[in-house]
Amino acid sequence: MPPAPPRSKGEVRSGSYALEVQGAPWKFTLLHDRPEDMLLWVTRGQGRVIVNGILRGISTNNALFLPAGTLFSIEMQQGTQALFVQSPAGLSPYMPHAPCCCGYATASHRRN
Secondary structure, eight states: OOOOOOOOOSOOEEEEHHHHHTTOTHHHHSOBOOSEEEEEEEEEOEEEEEETTEEEEEETTEEEEEOTTOOEEEEEOTTOEEEEEEEETTSOTTSOSSOEEEEOOOTTTOOO
């Protein structure tokens, strides 16, 4: 008999960061942790994030991965566009186990 397929650990959600915080920005601006993993990709604009007590900037073409249980807050300037994905903790063994922020420079942003 083949093994049973893995059971879902919960819901995976994705969408616009602006729509997620609309009417309740405190959901992200107050320092807190969450029981699920979160990925944030900034497509336009900039803001500030606090991750485990460290303040840093985040801007266009930056991705921020926050594993479940990470203490964080996010403040984006008005007009900033970003996408988010929230997934159950440990859904994939290939995701980082520590918070990380990665930037991607397009050819027009690179220096020769």
